[in-house]
Amino acid sequence: MLDTLLFPLEWFVAFVMVSFHNLFTAIGMRAESGWTWALSIAGLVVVLRILLIPLFVKQIKSSRRMQLIQPELQKIQKKYKGKKDPESxxxxxxxxxxxxxxxxxNPFSSxxxxxxxxxxxxxxxxxxxxxxxMAAGxxxxxxxxxxxxxxxxxxSTLFGAxxxxTFLGSDQLSVKILTVVMIILMSVSVFITQHQLMRRNMPAAALDNPMAKQQKYIMYIMPVFFAITGVNFPIGVLIYWVVTNLWTMGQQFYVIRRMPTPGSDAEKALEARRRAKGKEIKKLSIPGLNSSSDDDDDAVEPDGEKVSLTKTGAGSSAAKKSGQRVQPASNKRGKNQKRRKR
Structure with a gap:
């Protein structure tokens, strides 16, 4: 049953790996080299992560929405705090x-x-x-x-491994050293990813909610998980894992810089950069949550989110729409208007 379910995925994995292997050998790399096969595994990661980009964008939007509705969720929890009856x-x-x-x-999109x-x-x-x-037929x-x-x-071998x-299935020192290095790289990359997520991309008020606590647990538990499970996986799988974690770390850094969570330090840094360049400040809001999101100056995104646009200078809303600068009325002009009325 498991063989039947996984065969299409195994076929896809083999297809992508061999395609990259043929590409690398065509540009001059040795076909039997471990580096050629290692890069083919890395190519598999790149293909998968590119295919998952639309889902990742949905994940980011879902995470931002979850952060925005946290105050409302806390109100509901506070309302029923201490009430343990089934009706409550x-x-x-x-x-x-x-x-x-x-x-x-959708709390499950992430x-x-x-x-x-x-x-x-x-x-x-x-x-x-x-x-x-397969090699033995x-x-x-x-x-x-x-x-x-x-x-x-x-x-094929990589650094002699x-x-x-696997770490447990081999007596070679090169295998054990390479496995330990891979596990350390996986652990460090996950720790950095979770650390920058919590320290830069979470509002101070959100650090006490269950989601933040879960992220904190992940930050410290994942290195232990990698150490326990990594010794059982082939080095090729560990390469896949390391490249995946490095991709996630870089992707997270990009998202935090360009699409930060509302109220976080990363959002303040983005606003400061946009203000310094004289660009508009964008504020994310959700229809059905904030009444202020219904302003005329809001841009509605296809998925229902609204982005409030605020100019980084003085001016009326009409000026924002037309793009023209509003000329301030002088005191002398105002006095002349009063005399005419009299």
């Missing part, structure tokens, strides 16, 4: 779901990129774990990954 719990759940529906917020990427991770694990059987080739290429990938070797 039911009402709190109904009001929470109504808030999600009114503001178009998990989608990770959930969708996990099957490909396990498919790569199975492909690399079965290279020896005991297992059918997968797509473009022929018996010859499987044998080539199985015998085979890509299909």
């Amino acid at each position: 719990r039911q009402k709190m759940t109904e009001e929470t779901m109504e808030l999600y529906k009114r503001t178009g917020t 998990c989608m990129p990770i959930l969708l990427q996990s099957p490909f991770f396990f498919a790569l694990f199975r492909v690399l774990n079965n290279l020896d059987e 005991k297992r059918e080739p997968i797509g473009l990954l022929t018996q010859e290429l499987a044998s080539q990938a199985e015998t 085979s890509l299909s070797s």
Whole structure:
């Protein structure tokens, strides 16, 4: 059953890896080199993450919406705090779901990129774990990954370590050293990603809510998780994991700089940069949450979000719409108008 479900994903993984392998050999890299296969695995990560960009954008928008509705969520929780009867719990759940529906917020959207990427991770694990059987002819080739290429990938080495070797399954010192280095890189990249998310992209008021506590737990637990599980994975899978984490770290840095959470230090830094360049200050709001989001100067995005545009200088709303500068009326002109009325 599992073989049937994962076969299409294994075929896709093998197709992408072999395609990148052919590309790298065409530009002069050695076909049997471990570096060629390692870069092919990195290419697989790039393809997957590019395909997941639309979901990642939805994840970011969902996270920003969750931050914006936190005050309303806290009001609901405070309203029913200490009430443990089933009726109160039911009402709190109904009001929470109504808030999600009114503001178009999906608390589960932030998990989608990770959930969708996990099957490909396990498919790569199975492909690399079965290279020896494919090379020996005991297992059918997968797509473009022929018996010859499987044998080539199985015998290729990176710093003297085979890509299909594991920390616990090998006595080679090179395998153990490379595995430890990979685990450290994975742990450091995840820690930096979570740290910049909490310190720069969360409002001070949000650091005490359950979501922030969850992020804090992830920041400290993930390195332990990598250390426990990493010793069981082939080096090729660890390469995939390291490249994925580095991509996530860079992507997170870009998002925090360009699409920060409202009320965070990153948003203040973005506003300061835009103010220094004389650009408009954009404030995100959600229809159904803030009454101020219905202003005429708001730009409505396709997904229902509104961005309030504020000029970085003095001027009326009419001037903002027309783009013309409003000339201030002098005191002398005002006095002349009063005399005419008399």
